[in-house]
Amino acid sequence: MKHSLRHISLCIPAIIMSGVMASCSTDDDYNDRIFYSSIVTIQSTDEASGTVFTFQRYDDSPLITLTAAGRTVDKGRVGSRALLYYYPESGDPYASGPVEIRSLGAINCDTAIIRPIERYDWDHDAIFLNSIWRTGEYINLRMRAEYSDKPRYFGLVVDSLTMDNPWPEAYILHNLDGAPPGYLRESYASFDISKVWSQPGCLGLRIHVNDSNLPADTYEFPKRTEY
Secondary structure (H helix, E strand, O other), rough: OOOOOOOOOOOEEEEEEEEEOOOOOHHOOOOOOOOOOEEEEEEEEEEEOOEEOOOOEEEEEEEEEEEOOOOOOOOHHOOEEEEEEEEEEEOOOOOOEEEEEEEEEEEEEEOOOEHHHHHOOOOOOEEEEEEEEOOOEEEEEEEEEOOOOOOOEEEEEEEEEOOOOOOOEEEEEEEEOOOOOOOOEEEEEEEHHHHHHHOOOOOEEEEEEOOHHHHHHHEEEEEEOOO
């Protein structure tokens, strides 16, 4: 099991920036504006221009850039993925432009590992998958998994023996590594698949999941170029 795979504590979305102050609310404080959520990449942050986020709505759709003026995060988070809840000033959640942040939460993010899958007991523990989708060179998951403060093995492993295939085979690996059973908690993950996606002969990626929720256990993500 211990072949260059991180031993991590599964991240439950933790607030790293909030636009909502905790206080006793009154009718005058009630905010009925619609807010939106997206998994984004933190591109930059500084006092002068605030924080810049980018994301794609789905597949290979155009890149969207959101800017939160006057809001900063730890510079160590630049380049990482996060779950952003926001109010778009234009009213269009999928148009580039300024936004007001409701909250920004850390999620599980990593780069897909390219190794022979036979080295890993990838399906040792199931996840409760709500959805899986691709945005550009990222595979994103919304799921529920057993909560434990003990580190576990969790990641996306691409079988290196299939890298030359038009459709490389990838696996969502989840192993509690002996942690006691716990209750399910919602979590998000985003994996960088650029090393696979950039292969000249790659037509798409096939992902296998040990899922205790949805009937499917395999998902295919083809390359698309026209929108």
